[in-house]
Amino acid sequence: MTQLNNIVVGLLGFGNIGKGFATVLEENKAQIESTLGCGITIKKILVREPDKYKNTIVPETLFTANADEILTDPEIQIVIELIGGVQPACDYITKALKQGKHVVTANKAVIALHGKELFALADKNSVSMRFEASVGGGIPIIASLTKSLAANEIEEIVGIINGTTNYILTRMDQEGMSFEDALAEAQAKGFAEADPTSDIEGEDAAFKLSILTHVAFGVDVNPGDMPCVGIGQISEKEIDFAKQLGYKIKLLATVRKNGGSLDVHVHPTLVPFEHPLAAVNNEFNALYVRGNAVGELMLYGKGAGPLPTASAVWSDVLEVVKIVRSQIHETNTISIKNGFKPGIIGSGSNAYYIRLQVTDQPGVLGKISTAFGRNNVSLESVVQRGRGGKSVPLIFITHEAEWDRLDAALNEIKKLSTVEEVASILMVQRRS
Amino acid sequence: MTQLNNIVVGLLGFGNIGKGFATVLEENKAQIESTLGCGITIKKILVREPDKYKNTIVPETLFTANADEILTDPEIQIVIELIGGVQPACDYITKALKQGKHVVTANKAVIALHGKELFALADKNSVSMRFEASVGGGIPIIASLTKSLAANEIEEIVGIINGTTNYILTRMDQEGMSFEDALAEAQAKGFAEADPTSDIEGEDAAFKLSILTHVAFGVDVNPGDMPCVGIGQISEKEIDFAKQLGYKIKLLATVRKNGGSLDVHVHPTLVPFEHPLAAVNNEFNALYVRGNAVGELMLYGKGAGPLPTASAVWSDVLEVVKIVRSQIHETNTISIKNGFKPGIIGSGSNAYYIRLQVTDQPGVLGKISTAFGRNNVSLESVVQRGRGGKSVPLIFITHEAEWDRLDAALNEIKKLSTVEEVASILMVQRRS
Numbered sequence: 001m002t003q004l005n006n007i008v009v010g011l012l013g014f015g016n017i018g019k020g021f022a023t024v025l026e027e028n029k030a031q032i033e034s035t036l037g038c039g040i041t042i043k044k045i046l047v048r049e050p051d052k053y054k055n056t057i058v059p060e061t062l063f064t065a066n067a068d069e070i071l072t073d074p075e076i077q078i079v080i081e082l083i084g085g086v087q088p089a090c091d092y093i094t095k096a097l098k099q100g101k102h103v104v105t106a107n108k109a110v111i112a113l114h115g116k117e118l119f120a121l122a123d124k125n126s127v128s129m130r131f132e133a134s135v136g137g138g139i140p141i142i143a144s145l146t147k148s149l150a151a152n153e154i155e156e157i158v159g160i161i162n163g164t165t166n167y168i169l170t171r172m173d174q175e176g177m178s179f180e181d182a183l184a185e186a187q188a189k190g191f192a193e194a195d196p197t198s199d200i201e202g203e204d205a206a207f208k209l210s211i212l213t214h215v216a217f218g219v220d221v222n223p224g225d226m227p228c229v230g231i232g233q234i235s236e237k238e239i240d241f242a243k244q245l246g247y248k249i250k251l252l253a254t255v256r257k258n259g260g261s262l263d264v265h266v267h268p269t270l271v272p273f274e275h276p277l278a279a280v281n282n283e284f285n286a287l288y289v290r291g292n293a294v295g296e297l298m299l300y301g302k303g304a305g306p307l308p309t310a311s312a313v314w315s316d317v318l319e320v321v322k323i324v325r326s327q328i329h330e331t332n333t334i335s336i337k338n339g340f341k342p343g344i345i346g347s348g349s350n351a352y353y354i355r356l357q358v359t360d361q362p363g364v365l366g367k368i369s370t371a372f373g374r375n376n377v378s379l380e381s382v383v384q385r386g387r388g389g390k391s392v393p394l395i396f397i398t399h400e401a402e403w404d405r406l407d408a409a410l411n412e413i414k415k416l417s418t419v420e421e422v423a424s425i426l427m428v429q430r431r432s
Numbered sequence: 433m434t435q436l437n438n439i440v441v442g443l444l445g446f447g448n449i450g451k452g453f454a455t456v457l458e459e460n461k462a463q464i465e466s467t468l469g470c471g472i473t474i475k476k477i478l479v480r481e482p483d484k485y486k487n488t489i490v491p492e493t494l495f496t497a498n499a500d501e502i503l504t505d506p507e508i509q510i511v512i513e514l515i516g517g518v519q520p521a522c523d524y525i526t527k528a529l530k531q532g533k534h535v536v537t538a539n540k541a542v543i544a545l546h547g548k549e550l551f552a553l554a555d556k557n558s559v560s561m562r563f564e565a566s567v568g569g570g571i572p573i574i575a576s577l578t579k580s581l582a583a584n585e586i587e588e589i590v591g592i593i594n595g596t597t598n599y600i601l602t603r604m605d606q607e608g609m610s611f612e613d614a615l616a617e618a619q620a621k622g623f624a625e626a627d628p629t630s631d632i633e634g635e636d637a638a639f640k641l642s643i644l645t646h647v648a649f650g651v652d653v654n655p656g657d658m659p660c661v662g663i664g665q666i667s668e669k670e671i672d673f674a675k676q677l678g679y680k681i682k683l684l685a686t687v688r689k690n691g692g693s694l695d696v697h698v699h700p701t702l703v704p705f706e707h708p709l710a711a712v713n714n715e716f717n718a719l720y721v722r723g724n725a726v727g728e729l730m731l732y733g734k735g736a737g738p739l740p741t742a743s744a745v746w747s748d749v750l751e752v753v754k755i756v757r758s759q760i761h762e763t764n765t766i767s768i769k770n771g772f773k774p775g776i777i778g779s780g781s782n783a784y785y786i787r788l789q790v791t792d793q794p795g796v797l798g799k800i801s802t803a804f805g806r807n808n809v810s811l812e813s814v815v816q817r818g819r820g821g822k823s824v825p826l827i828f829i830t831h832e833a834e835w836d837r838l839d840a841a842l843n844e845i846k847k848l849s850t851v852e853e854v855a856s857i858l859m860v861q862r863r864s
Contacts, residue, residue: 032582294740297731
């Protein structure tokens with residue numbers, strides 16, 4: 001056991017999260033040092049232009065533009081990477097690990113794209129690499145999966161892990177706003193970036209889902225390889241149709257055991273009112289987990305923001321200090337669990353919500369239902385909204401069906417002269 | 433670092449939770465041993481009548497009626513106490529700690545009533561004492577408070593931590609059932625015991641709240657000393673009144689910073705529809721936590737049942753094995769945080785829901801409102817339900833007020849000739 005009088009850390013980046021990290025230290029110093037059992041000092045902070053940081057909550061002498069002042073300083077034991085984006089963050093982390101430093105990061109892109117190599121590199125150098133803040137902000141999902149649920153076989157994780165899209169969908173639902181107005185409001189309130197593409201199109205959620213899939217199943221899925229549909233096509237009308245049927249529309253990131261393989265996808269999904277995920281509103285995130293011992297578990301909280309994210313970064317730092325003290329290396333590598341075949345990644349079987357726009361003629365429903373049946377897609381419910389107009393919406397909710405069969409049915413249905421458009425295809429979440 | 437080839441544990445008790453513990457080992461053995469990095473064996477199981485355990489999932493040779501075969505066996509490193517109740521569980525735990533064995537328990541009564549002494553005894557013997565399963569079943573609330581949120585100052589914990597009462601209130605709400613019918617159904621489904629007194633009267637929740645208060649604030653409150661009101665007086669009519677005002681009625685266990693002291697109480701409470709706790713239904717539990725960095729966090733899951741509880745017990749066992757391996761003692765004692773004065777425990781300021789039954793005469797509302805005002809209790813809203821009858825309900829929701837002031841106002845109000853009865857006094861949860 002090493003006696004530690006003081007832990008010395010270096011910070012890479014001093015944006016919102018970096019400032020949050022320093023703020024939490026300033027406000028909760030007594031609590032943190034009592035938990036640590038020793039003092040903790042931020043020795044250096046890497047920023048692009050040190051001159052710009054004259055009156056922050058840390059002394060201006062801490063700032064440097066030279067990464068090596070942190071990465072090669074033998075006194076610094078833990079490097080905390082809060083720059084974001086793949087490069088130069090990934091290079092810095094690599095160098096820190098090679099220098100025998102422990103690394104804590106909040107960087108979803110680096111972990112999703114390069115996690116596997118970095119974990120192996122950390123193990124090679126007998127140091128720890130932690131990333132609680134990379135998914136779900138302040139929500140302790142990584143700790144829960146790796147520790148609290150460690151005796152469980154995980155069966156399913158379903159997450160609302162993008163606050164921007166959840167805020168937009170909530171405002172559309174509760175206020176009847178259009179997508180554009182809700183997005184503008186989210187931007188005005190700081191819940192959406194000036195360029196919201198990565199959030200809206202589901203890319204941000206796919207990065208995080210890739211990390212969850214690695215942690216829970218030991219399986220690596222490139223975010224770009226998973227089925228991913230964003231919320232750009234969701235109208236307030238669709239949200240209203242769903243509501244009339246007893247569902248909320250949420251952008252869900254799902255990974256689910258399906259025999260020996262995994263279904264992994266990001267998709268707008270109808271969530272039954274009584275499902276705990278249906279009550280997750282505004283910018284909040286939630287992770288719904290099913291384990292074979294714990295049953296259903298949901299963790300709910302702030303998925304972004306300087307202080308919630310810093311709370312998670314700090315939990316990693318506190319854990320790494322324990323590891324430093326024990327001088328026992330804990331492996332960072334998560335191996336493939338329960339014989340999953342990492343190659344088999346698909347959307348599996350899902351229930352779907354299908355909205356067609358059809359010409360209101362006798363016999364139209366019969367022809368469509370027949371096409372579904374011929375492709376072995378069975379229907380849970382059918383709703384026709386509006387009557388007497390020439391063009392009416394016709395909504396089907398299917399039982400669980402494989403995508404190929406649904407696709408074949410829809411191809412037949414599209415050819416029917418009375419079918420104007422397959423206006424919407426959404427997934428439907430199982431009841432909890 | 434100790435090389436471990438095999439961990440040997442002894443089990444005290446083989447009721448539902450004990451069987452759940454063994455079942456999880458049988459079903460998830462590969463996963464558990466891969467996490468441990470070594471094998472694990474249950475060597476002995478203490479039961480009253482070993483002869484009764486002929487065809488269980490463990491060999492009958494494991495069972496013994498002699499506690500010392502476990503408590504003094506030098507090969508057994510971890511004792512897992514799953515008997516429940518204060519004695520003999522507490523004596524067994526004490527002996528195990530004195531013998532230098534780590535202890536994992538699911539026992540809320542022992543921890544709430546004797547935790548402080550047992551933690552000190554564990555520290556004296558350089559062993560660990562863990563109790564994740566004692567609150568919230570499979571929900572990782574103890575790990576979250578002690579580790580994931582360790583850099584936070586906790587401001588508030590509000591829990592639905594008794595599944596029996598939550599099931600009853602949910603059925604009364606959703607089906608309009610009477611308290612008696614809902615209780616009978618809960619008993620039939622195994623969600624309530626034959627003698628449900630401890631659950632219904634809030635005692636079970638008070639035990640768990642005492643543990644949460646210790647863990648989050650380092651303050652010890654005897655469960656018997658905290659204000660505690662159960663749900664025996666809640667009628668389906670009350671639930672309906674609350675619903676009309678936009679609230680659900682839940683039995684909440686609350687501990688909240690109030691300046692330098694803590695408010696700690698168990699009380700039926702109106703929860704606004706949009707609060708995440710309002711969506712926690714049936715036998716589910718949830719812990720809503722506010723920390724000064726993480727903001728709002730809620731953990732939701734199964735608060736009881738053999739497998740969810742065993743999941744939590746296993747998470748403790750896995751952590752204790754890590755500690756065994758590192759040979760570094762982690763203190764079990766939680767000291768008082770942030771200068772709380774442990775003597776000052778009260779109900780603090782709360783918003784209240786007051787239902788009076790009054791004779792419908794001109795001027796009655798004026799007299800009552802004046803009595804509230806004279807005692808500095810300000811009113812958020814007043815609702816009169818029903819008109820023209822001789823006796824009508826009159827409902828007030830107050831702004832936050834200290835109990836003494838409300839009590840004084842109600843004493844004046846009771847004396848008014850038009851007031852037949854103060855029919856109900858419930859708390860109102862702040863909006864999140």
